[in-house]
Structures are given as C-alpha cells and as structure tokens.
Amino acid sequence: MIKITQHLWFEKDMEAAIGFYTSLIPGSSVDWISALPADSPSGPAGSVRIAAFTLGDQRYMAIEAGPLDPFNHSFSIIAECETQAEIDRLWDALKEGGSTEQCGWLKDRWGLSWQITPKRLAELMGDPDPAKAKRVAEAMLGMVKFDIAGLEAAANC
Incomplete structure (x- = not known):
C-alpha cells in the first residue's frame, strides 16, 4: 500500500x-x-x-x-472538534501571533492555514431539509470562530 x-x-x-x-x-x-x-x-x-x-x-x-x-490557503490543516471547548482551546492557541479569518479559518504565527471546525457542522450542513442546511450555511458565513450553539440555533429556527 x-x-x-x-x-x-x-x-x-x-x-x-x-x-x-x-x-x-x-x-x-x-x-x-x-x-x-x-x-x-x-x-x-x-x-x-x-x-x-x-x-x-x-x-x-x-x-x-x-x-x-510562503504557506497559503491552497494547503490547510483541518482540525475537526467534538466540543466548543476544543474549538476554543485550539483557536486561542493557534491564533496567537497569527490572524483570524471568516468561517473558522486562521493563520498561525508561521503562516500555516488552519480550519478549526466542529464535527457537528458537517452533520448540520448535510441535513436533508434544504432550508435547515441553508440557515446553517448562512450562520456559518457570518462567523469567524465557529460557535456550535449558534449553528444549532440557526438549524432549529
């Protein structure tokens, strides 16, 4: 292999x-x-x-x-997190000396791009109800660091 x-x-x-x-x-x-x-x-x-x-x-x-x-957006590391606490911990550590971007993206102090995402996001975006998935997508686009509670609230409107 x-x-x-x-x-x-x-x-x-x-x-x-x-x-x-x-x-x-x-x-x-x-x-x-x-x-x-x-x-x-x-x-x-x-x-x-x-x-x-x-x-x-x-x-x-x-x-x-x-x-x-230099590193650029064409390569990023995705860290899929189970909890908001995991997202917060990684986000806070990796953004130190770097910069944050929309939709869970950030660049660390070495310029490497990361996507810190909740596992729940893929589940919500893949919901069979297109209106629900659309609300989640719209909420996601308005976020910098992902907020699982905010995504859930958008899904359940």
Missing part, C-alpha cells in the same frame, strides 16, 4: 512549530529531527533541517531550509 505524508516547508523555526502543533493535538508526536550532513548540496552543514511528526492520525514531514514559497 502507498503511504501518503503531507510535507511542510518552513523558512525558519520548524522545530518550534512542530513542537507547538504536537503539544496541541492529542495523540501527536515528534518522531525525529535531523540536520542534513556537511556534504549536502542544499547548503552548509546544519543549515537544512528535516523532521517527521504525527498530528492526531496524520503523518507529516517538514523541512527548514530558508525562504521558498
């Missing part, structure tokens, strides 16, 4: 970023961190670092090798 791993390129502070991410998501770990040897064509000894880590049930690789392309 082919294994799929996401790969992130950090300009700097890779170790701090992955340490922070793995501290926030239960079941996560930093698997290893290494510097490329002196004979690497990628730069002087120690200038390029690579790492493997796990966030929840997803595998990642990371490289710290100076500027290339």
Whole structure:
C-alpha cells in the first residue's frame, strides 16, 4: 500500500512549530529531527533541517531550509472538534501571533492555514431539509470562530 505524508516547508523555526502543533493535538508526536550532513548540496552543514511528526492520525514531514514559497490557503490543516471547548482551546492557541479569518479559518504565527471546525457542522450542513442546511450555511458565513450553539440555533429556527 502507498503511504501518503503531507510535507511542510518552513523558512525558519520548524522545530518550534512542530513542537507547538504536537503539544496541541492529542495523540501527536515528534518522531525525529535531523540536520542534513556537511556534504549536502542544499547548503552548509546544519543549515537544512528535516523532521517527521504525527498530528492526531496524520503523518507529516517538514523541512527548514530558508525562504521558498510562503504557506497559503491552497494547503490547510483541518482540525475537526467534538466540543466548543476544543474549538476554543485550539483557536486561542493557534491564533496567537497569527490572524483570524471568516468561517473558522486562521493563520498561525508561521503562516500555516488552519480550519478549526466542529464535527457537528458537517452533520448540520448535510441535513436533508434544504432550508435547515441553508440557515446553517448562512450562520456559518457570518462567523469567524465557529460557535456550535449558534449553528444549532440557526438549524432549529
């Protein structure tokens, strides 16, 4: 079977970023961190670092090798949360030094995009009653950080 791993390129502070991410998501770990040897064509000894880590049930690789392309919205990590407390905890931690956006999106201090979403949102949006799903969608579009109670209230109007 082919294994799929996401790969992130950090300009700097890779170790701090992955340490922070793995501290926030239960079941996560930093698997290893290494510097490329002196004979690497990628730069002087120690200038390029690579790492493997796990966030929840997803595998990642990371490289710290100076500027290339900054992170953008074309790649984001979705954290699907069961409770409002989980949403609040992740949101507050990840937005520190970053910026928030509409519909549960934020960029962390390294510029990586995250979507902090309630599991309940998919259930409400998939409701067989199109009017109910529409009300939930409209409520979602008016939110920055998701509020499960607000989504439920829109569904039950």
